[in-house]
Amino acid sequence: xxxxxxxxxxxxxxxxxxxxxxxxxxxxxxxxxxxxxxxxxxxxxxxxxxxxxxxxxxxxxxxxxxxxxxxxxxxxxxxxxxxxxxxxxxxxxxxxxxxxxxxxxxxxxxxxxxxxxxxxxxxxxxxxxxxxxxxxxxxxxxxxxxxxxxxxxxxxxxxxxxxxxxxxxxxxxxxxxxxxxxxxxxxxxxxxxxxxxxxxxxxxxxxxxxxxxxxxxxxxxxxxxxxxxxxxxxxxxxxxxxxxxxxxxxxxxxxxxxxxxxxxxxxxxxxxxxxxxxxxxxxxxxxxxxxxxxxxxxxxxxxxxxxxxxxxxxxxxxxxxxxxxxxxxxxxxxxxxxxxxxxxxxxxxxxxxxxxxxxxxxxxxxxxxxxxxxxxxxxxxxxxxxxxxxxxxxxxxxxxxxxxxxxxxxxxxxxxxxxxxxxxxxxxxxxxxxxxxxxxxxxxxxxxxxxxxxxxxxxxxxxxxxxxxxxxxxxxxxxxxxxxxxxxxxxxxxxxxxxxxxxxxxxxxxxxxxxxxxxxxxxxxxxxxxxxxxxxxxxxxxxxxxxxxxxxxxxxxxxxxxxxxxxxxxxxxxxxxxxxxxxxxxxxxxxxxxxxxxxxxxxxxxxxxxxxxxxxxxxxxxxxxxxxxxxxxxxxxxxxxxxxxxxxxxxxxxxxxxxxxxxxxxxxxxxxxxxxxx
Numbered sequence: 001x002x003x004x005x006x007x008x009x010x011x012x013x014x015x016x017x018x019x020x021x022x023x024x025x026x027x028x029x030x031x032x033x034x035x036x037x038x039x040x041x042x043x044x045x046x047x048x049x050x051x052x053x054x055x056x057x058x059x060x061x062x063x064x065x066x067x068x069x070x071x072x073x074x075x076x077x078x079x080x081x082x083x084x085x086x087x088x089x090x091x092x093x094x095x096x097x098x099x100x101x102x103x104x105x106x107x108x109x110x111x112x113x114x115x116x117x118x119x120x121x122x123x124x125x126x127x128x129x130x131x132x133x134x135x136x137x138x139x140x141x142x143x144x145x146x147x148x149x150x151x152x153x154x155x156x157x158x159x160x161x162x163x164x165x166x167x168x169x170x171x172x173x174x175x176x177x178x179x180x181x182x183x184x185x186x187x188x189x190x191x192x193x194x195x196x197x198x199x200x201x202x203x204x205x206x207x208x209x210x211x212x213x214x215x216x217x218x219x220x221x222x223x224x225x226x227x228x229x230x231x232x233x234x235x236x237x238x239x240x241x242x243x244x245x246x247x248x249x250x251x252x253x254x255x256x257x258x259x260x261x262x263x264x265x266x267x268x269x270x271x272x273x274x275x276x277x278x279x280x281x282x283x284x285x286x287x288x289x290x291x292x293x294x295x296x297x298x299x300x301x302x303x304x305x306x307x308x309x310x311x312x313x314x315x316x317x318x319x320x321x322x323x324x325x326x327x328x329x330x331x332x333x334x335x336x337x338x339x340x341x342x343x344x345x346x347x348x349x350x351x352x353x354x355x356x357x358x359x360x361x362x363x364x365x366x367x368x369x370x371x372x373x374x375x376x377x378x379x380x381x382x383x384x385x386x387x388x389x390x391x392x393x394x395x396x397x398x399x400x401x402x403x404x405x406x407x408x409x410x411x412x413x414x415x416x417x418x419x420x421x422x423x424x425x426x427x428x429x430x431x432x433x434x435x436x437x438x439x440x441x442x443x444x445x446x447x448x449x450x451x452x453x454x455x456x457x458x459x460x461x462x463x464x465x466x467x468x469x470x471x472x473x474x475x476x477x478x479x480x481x482x483x484x485x486x487x488x489x490x491x492x493x494x495x496x497x498x499x500x501x502x503x504x505x506x507x508x509x510x511x512x513x514x515x516x517x518x519x520x521x522x523x524x525x526x527x528x529x530x531x532x533x534x535x536x537x538x539x540x541x542x543x544x545x546x547x548x549x550x551x552x553x554x555x556x557x558x559x560x561x562x563x564x565x566x567x568x569x570x571x572x573x574x575x576x577x578x579x580x581x582x583x584x585x586x587x588x589x590x591x592x593x594x595x596x597x598x599x600x601x602x603x604x605x606x607x608x609x610x611x612x613x614x615x616x617x618x619x620x621x622x623x624x625x626x627x628x629x630x631x632x633x634x635x636x637x638x639x640x641x642x643x644x645x646x647x648x649x650x651x652x653x654x655x656x657x658x659x660x661x662x663x664x665x666x667x668x669x670x671x672x673x674x675x676x677x678x
Contacts, residue, residue: 008431009041009115011067011138015123016050016095017084018296018356023145023223024123025057026251031121032061034428043117045106047071049082067109072101088329089297092193096210097203100128110136119431121221124151127210130217139218147224148232148247152179155239157194158211180231219244221427223251225413225420228406244430246423250410271354277320277362280351284318290388291362293322299336309342311384312350319350319388322357422457429453433466442473444481451484455491463488479511483520490524495533498524515546522552526559531568534559548579554586561590569594592625620651624658631665639665 012028014021028042042064044054054066071082076094081087084095110116110132119139122129133140144151156176164172170188187195197204214220220240226233226247237245281289292308294300300308312319326336343352413420433450447470454463463485470477482505489498498521505513518541525534538548538556548556553576560569573591576583623646630638639662646652653659 008035008039009043009117010119010121010431011043011045011117013045013120013122013126013129014050014053014143015084015099015125016047016082020123020125020145021050021053023249023251024121024143025053026253027143027221027223027248028064028121029057029060030248030251030424031428032064034424035431041065041115043067045069045102047082049080069102069105069109072098074098085296086327088299088327089192090196093197093203093207096125097206099126100206103128103132107132107135110138119218124154124214125210127213127217128206130213133218141219141221142214142217144220144222146222147249148222148229148236149179149183151222152176152232152235152239153183153185154191154194155211155215155236157191158208159215161199161208163199180235215240218242219246219427219430221246221248223249225249225410225418226423227409227413227419244427246427247413248420248424248427250414250420252414270356270358271325272351274358277351277353277358281362288318290317290319291322291359292319293357293359294324296324296356299324299326299330302334302337305337306339307381308384309339310381311388313342313346314381314385315388316349316385317388319346320353320357320362321350322353322359325354425453425457426459426462429457429459429462433462433469442475444470444475444478447475448481448484451481451488455484455488458488458491460489460492460494460497477511479505479514479517482511483514483516486517487520487524490520490528493528495524495528495530513544515541518544518546519549519552519555523555526555526562529559529562531559531563531565535568548575550581550584553581554584554590557587557590561594566594589625592629595625595629620646620653623649623651624653624655627653628658628661631661634665636665 010031012024014024025044028044032040032042040063042061043066044057044064045067046054047070048068049071051066051068054064058064058066073079074094074097076091077087077098084092087095106129116136117138119141120129120133121141121143124142124144127142130140132138153176156179162174164187166172171186173184173186174190175184176182193207197207217240219242220236222233222236222245224233224247229247233245233247237243292312308321312321323338324336330336338352412418415421429450432453447466450466451463454460454466467477467481467485470481482501486498486501489495489501502513502517502521505511505517518537521537522534522541525531525537534556538552541552542548553572556572557569560566560572569591573583573587576587623642627639627642627646630642643662
């Protein structure tokens with residue numbers, strides 16, 4: 001694989017608060033993984049007491065280096081404090097304001113560095129770094145740890161500056177008419193940061209400038225995914241005047257997310273050991289636990305604490321209540337105290353976690369509901385008890401199904417090929433191209449590699465940009481380059497441009513179509529499910545004197561099955577056998593899929609696989625496919641026989657879905673026998 005030789009350097013600047021620094025460090029980890037083919041240096045800026053947050057990241061990536069600058073003092077912030085977790089929420093404006101004093105130390109670092117960063121990725125609360133980036137000639141990218149809707153509302157607040165007609169009316173409604181769906185909220189529900197600022201105060205003017213600067217930034221990264229908030233991502237693109245808005249979430253911990261022990265202390269200490277928590281959760285049924293949390297910064301009044309405690313106790317549900325440890329000042333002001341005897345009375349039903357709760361571990365296991373909205377008044381215990389009891393009721397099937405579908409969509413987004421994974425790759429690709437253009441790169445292989453990345457993320461316009469950049473730098477196009485550009489167009493469903501490029505190739509003497517050109521069209525139209533075009537290009541390939549390869553047949557069979565052209569798939573399979581080409585795993589899987597869809601079984605296919613000496617993984621997949629087909633047909637006897645045959649061969653099921661289909665077939669079968677009647 002080609003790599004980019006020119007070095008790159010980016011500066012990451014997280015805001016010192018648990019809910020901000022952790023996701024940005026996880027994002028930094030993803031950048032390091034996605035940019036393995038670049039000589040990439042990453043510097044992470046923190047103050048001394050926030051350096052421990054970097055421990056896991058630095059251990060995982062030796063090329064990531066910390067930059068530790070002294071914390072700027074502020075009269076409202078105790079001298080030993082450098083993180084929002086250690087001060088009341090009302091100190092947030094002061095923390096944002098004092099961090100702005102790092103401008104000049106950071107500027108000095110840039111000016112003295114032999115290879116300063118070409119990009120600054122900073123938290124949305126550090127928008128003043130946009131001014132710094134402009135001065136040093138770097139690109140500024142904003143990172144939002146929250147979703148696109150929340151960020152859109154926050155931007156709207158600081159752009160429009162709505163105010164109450166009656167400052168005493170906390171229920172007055174604020175409308176956001178310029179946002180998608182025109183959301184409306186009572187005053188007490190909008191950003192506490194915005195409500196806390198006083199017009200004319202230097203801190204407010206500084207914070208307003210922060211958000212204005214964010215909108216002027218080169219790019220924006222959001223910890224969310226398109227399927228969840230697409231209208232708001234489109235809104236942010238319009239607001240920023242560019243398409244460089246990337247949805248890269250939900251960002252998962254930088255460690256293997258199956259290892260729950262690693263993430264426990266990412267945000268601080270916890271009063272409940274992880275092994276005790278896991279043992280307690282293991283004793284609960286799936287979906288019966290309510291997780292109650294009001295964020296890492298909120299400390300409730302004692303009356304609010306009593307109301308929540310009473311509601312939890314009256315509900316009888318199993319729960320985990322995460323509580324921010326109150327400071328001495330909180331206690332003196334009647335905040336954060338758990339009612340006497342509460343923990344003893346609910347010991348069989350609930351856990352109270354003081355400090356940092358290992359939320360990843362909790363939500364990964366048996367939690368059915370997460371209750372997080374901070375009360376602004378004392379909650380009604382009876383009403384809260386009713387809502388909590390209903391939240392874990394088995395009658396909430398529709399709601400549970402919706403949550404599970406959303407969870408599935410989130411996981412799909414971050415998997416390889418998912419929308420968030422593609423946005424991450426597109427962002428890194430943007431950096432790579434910018435770096436090459438800035439460095440006046442003239443290496444043909446480098447551009448060809450970038451073109452292949454454009455095809456991977458299905459971005460034809462970016463591929464055309466790469467192509468144009470090559471011409472500007474005097475690099476002559478070749479057949480391989482045109483093939484890569486055609487691939488990018490077809491992967492983006494732009495067949496018209498792909499055909500126009502082919503016509504250009506035909507009329508040229510320097511980059512005539514070759515075998516790969518025809519193969520690219522066959523693969524492209526196969527992926528699009530256009531079997532007529534796919535077959536036409538197959539005929540054109542043979543007419544041009546090129547022979548079909550295994551890859552050709554894989555695309556032909558796959559395209560036919562995708563379009564439910566089962567007879568076409570059979571004909572191509574017969575053609576494969578007549579040529580003597582060894583059938584591949586991809587072809588066998590597609591043929592099995594076709595047999596399942598038309599509810600037919602082909603014993604010859606299984607015999608072919610067994611006799612061909614295919615690898616164990618292929619045999620396992622083929623047997624699983626046959627079992628899946630029998631299960632779909634409700635042929636329980638054949639399912640049992642096929643499962644037994646597979647197990648005797650030392651093979652196993654390929655995925656949990658296949659096991660589920662067998663179980664469902666079994667219960668349908670005994671139901672038909674009358675065992676489940678009544």
